[in-house]
Amino acid sequence: MSCEQKCYKILMFPWLAHGHISPFAELAKRLIHRNFRVFLCSTPVNLEPFRKSTEEPSLEFVDLHLSSTEIPKKYHTTKNLPTHLMPTLKTALIESKENFRNVLKIIKPDILVYDFMQPWASAMASEEGISSIVLFPCGAACTSCIVHYTNQPEMEFPFESLRLSETEREKSEIINTVTNSDDNKDESLRFFGGPSASFIMVNSSNKLEGKYISYLSELVKKEVLPVGFLIQEPVQKSDDSMFVDWLSKKNTKSVVFVSFGSEYFLTKEEIEEVALGLEISGVSFIWVVRFPVGEKMGLDDALPQGFQNRVGDRGMIVEGWAPQTKILSHPSVGGFLSHCGWNSILEAVTCRVPVIAMPMQLDQPMNSRLVAEVGIGIEVQRDGEEFTREEIAKAIKKVVVEDDGKDMARNVDKLSSEVRENRDDEMNTTVSKLVQLAKG
Structure with missing residues (x-):
């Protein structure tokens, strides 16, 4: 995208875990270099290390303050969070929806890029007239496996190496989380993108997960775009x-x-x-x-x-x-x-x-x-x-x-x-799709 074209605004909203925020931040940096204006929204305790370490001055940080007083601010993150407080943190984020709505109203982004962990953000963006797109920080193999077993558990997963036994499915925390989520009951594929988006993004490459990306697309009936590996290059300290x-x-x-x-x-x-x-x-x-x-x-x-x-x-x-x-x-x-x-x-x-x-x-x-x-x-x-x-x-x-x-x-x-040779092509395809989404 040339400098003469409109600079679209994107608001990033990852789940409150470093392993989720990090790929969102990396995608943000790559989009900034392609003439997008990007905002990264999370709790202050999560954003603090990124504010200190980021070498991208154009990345703008937006604090989301959780409404709950039941959990100390130092635990407004999954990092070092005692296990018994995880349900409390999830509830605190959901109870802070209106705080997030205020962020949407202030930033007025062209696109919201949200985490599959909080599908309600997409619905809220739609209410505000904002297009949204989901980014999966995890891989397509795992995601397609989850979607398969939560939506058609009676059928065998088509790829034998990732096929789960009934016992393994019963023990799978991530499958049970998706299956039993209040956000997904009666609408189990809703977290795969708002109504405005015909595609979803995944933190992967066709060179690693091509067949799983294709199968995931078949399952969710949307195009699945691998954006390349969203990890930072080693920096000497x-x-x-x-x-x-x-x-x-x-x-x-x-x-x-x-x-x-x-x-x-x-x-x-x-x-x-x-x-x-x-x-x-x-x-x-x-x-x-x-x-x-x-x-x-x-x-x-x-x-x-x-x-x-x-x-x-x-x-x-x-x-x-x-x-x-x-x-x-x-x-x-x-x-x-x-x-x-x-x-x-x-x-x-x-x-x-x-x-x-x-x-x-x-x-x-x-x-x-x-x-x-x-x-x-x-x-x-x-x-x-x-x-x-x-x-x-x-x-x-x-x-x-x-x-x-x-x-x-x-x-x-x-x-x-x-993967490295394919990275620019995958990102360029993603950028083209985002521009189309922003134009409406």
């Missing part, structure tokens, strides 16, 4: 140096990076199995260990006795945070032991690192199956419901040490190149 220095002393593709995301916390038993699995594997590692805010347990309490002394310089263990994309992009890293959150999968592919999958909840089991299907990683086998040290060690060695890992490395390298 001064506090990254200790990781880079440590990695630089290791052999190429010899290190496994271990992280389970910002919103899942391993139990003491799980920490012990991961620790001993790393020890048994003999592979060098960087492990990010996180504890809930206010948790009295620290590294000394959580790790097996004598573990750190036994692994010595073979392992770097950090509490709380590490520059994930910077670490994954280092040539010494040869595997990523991950919970398979969607953003982590996209970062692994972008950085050309095979995945050792330990899915825990939500969309992660389906993402893990996709990783195995496309040959860019493997899933750690469970003993019943539990992950064990022996199976963790076995999977790590298969990816980082054995010949199977070389095939996975070649596959992820090829996929990464294809």
Whole structure:
């Protein structure tokens, strides 16, 4: 779009989780560079780190204040949120609908880009005469699986690798959430876009999920546009140096990076199995260990006795945070032991690192199956419901040490190149559709 053409206004409204806000913010930056004016709306506690770190001065932030006084402002986010407060946070957001309506009235956007977690935002935008479009921060494989099983549970999912058994469906938190949501009862596909939009957007690429994107489109009877991988490129920071220095002393593709995301916390038993699995594997590692805010347990309490002394310089263990994309992009890293959150999968592919999958909840089991299907990683086998040290060690060695890992490395390298080559075409198609929607 040329500078002479109208600069359309877009309001972004993600769910209150970093894993949702981050891809919305990345899409915002890419649209700004194509002559859109973009506003990102969330609670102040969620926007604070983006305000501090964004290098895009044209991205405008809009605070949404929740009406509820039942939950402290520091918990107006899913990050570090105690599990028992999640229903309270969801209720607080729904009860703040009129605050969001005021944002719509003040900004007067041409388009609202909203998260599938809050379909009511689309209905509200329609009432204000504003076009809306949904963005799925998760992948098309997982989304098509959810839509299939919530709308035609009696039929088998057409792709065998992601097909769920009846028991798996009953246990799936994300399928149950969609099925039982008050927003979706009697209108189960409503969250796939407002009446003004003939398409939906998904945080993915045809090169990774082409067949699932096509099937999702068939299910929702709308065009599904992959916008490319909405992740940030690694940015050099001064506090990254200790990781880079440590990695630089290791052999190429010899290190496994271990992280389970910002919103899942391993139990003491799980920490012990991961620790001993790393020890048994003999592979060098960087492990990010996180504890809930206010948790009295620290590294000394959580790790097996004598573990750190036994692994010595073979392992770097950090509490709380590490520059994930910077670490994954280092040539010494040869595997990523991950919970398979969607953003982590996209970062692994972008950085050309095979995945050792330990899915825990939500969309992660389906993402893990996709990783195995496309040959860019493997899933750690469970003993019943539990992950064990022996199976963790076995999977790590298969990816980082054995010949199977070389095939996975070649596959992820090829996929990464294809995704990058296709990125501009996918974004340009999306921009063209958004302009058409804004014009009405």
